[in-house]
């Protein structure tokens with residue numbers, strides 16, 4: 001019988017991250033090195049660190065790894081790699097080289113399963129034009145996989161969490177719901193169509209979205225992963241000292257995400273994300289509970305949230321749709337800071 005990786009985990013994919021509150025607590029103890037060549041560090045909670053090599057070149061450096069988010073080892077490899085590379089794309093970089101990070105229970109699973117995970121990662125890296133030049137493997141249960149990725153970016157063209165400006169429109173490039181659909185799959189409530197739709201969204205590289213951001217000189221963006229759409233929007237609002245307004249009615253959803261949320265398929269990570277963000281969030285009057293929880297649903301390998309200067313948003317959405325990101329939508333806007341960093345509405 002084929003190995004079913006999903007049976008081995010409670011929280012797969014990015015929902016296995018430590019809560020954002022725990023992250024903030026321990027980051028206080030991590031001293032920040034002082035070096036003028038460090039252009040981006042953990043101070044702004046950006047997707048990756050950026051280090052200047054010279055006036056024309058900086059390195060974008062990032063890592064992500066997590067336990068299985070699907071049953072099939074090859075697909076798990078593809079999704080984990082697409083998710084790891086995404087943080088380079090979110091910052092306007094071009095991925096160049098990577099290392100495999102593999103934790104694998106060699107006494108519990110056949111070694112072919114490991115090979116399939118690596119093959120999935122390698123094929124996704126090839127699709128991204130990224131070369132995997134090594135890695136590290138330790139014995140561990142359940143398996144975990146991801147990449148450490150180095151990309152190139154021009155020091156003047158870095159896209160960050162701190163780049164949101166009042167007047168910008170917010171564009172989301174992929175529909176949301178991967179955490180809810182995964183929970184629905186475990187409870188036997190999600191259809192196979194929903195599960196395969198979620199997997200194809202997670203396998204989609206953010207490469208074309210990044211190309212379109214660069215072409216349009218975008219300054220602010222992030223990718224949507226474990227802290228959910230609202231959690232990552234909040235991190236961007238804080239780093240930019242602005243208020244981000246999201247209209248959950250405009251947010252595209254994968255398949256039956258809403259129905260599954262209504263049936264209670266809401267993973268624990270969503271509640272942790274909500275708990276972290278609540279004090280900084282204004283909720284619209286009588287906000288729909290399911291849409292509120294969808295806003296905080298932990299995404300794995302989610303889309304880009306792009307700050308498009310006023311007047312450019314429709315053109316950029318058209319370019320994204322023409323590039324195959326057919327769910328791309330304008331889902332909100334940025335204003336001067338107004339009492340709370342995040343305003344979440346459903347009307």
Ligand code: CO
Pocket residue numbers: 046047086087090222223224225
């Ligand atoms: Co990220």
Ligand code: CO
Pocket residue numbers: 047063064087225
């Ligand atoms: Co990341």
Ligand code: CO
Pocket residue numbers: 135136
């Ligand atoms: Co080693």
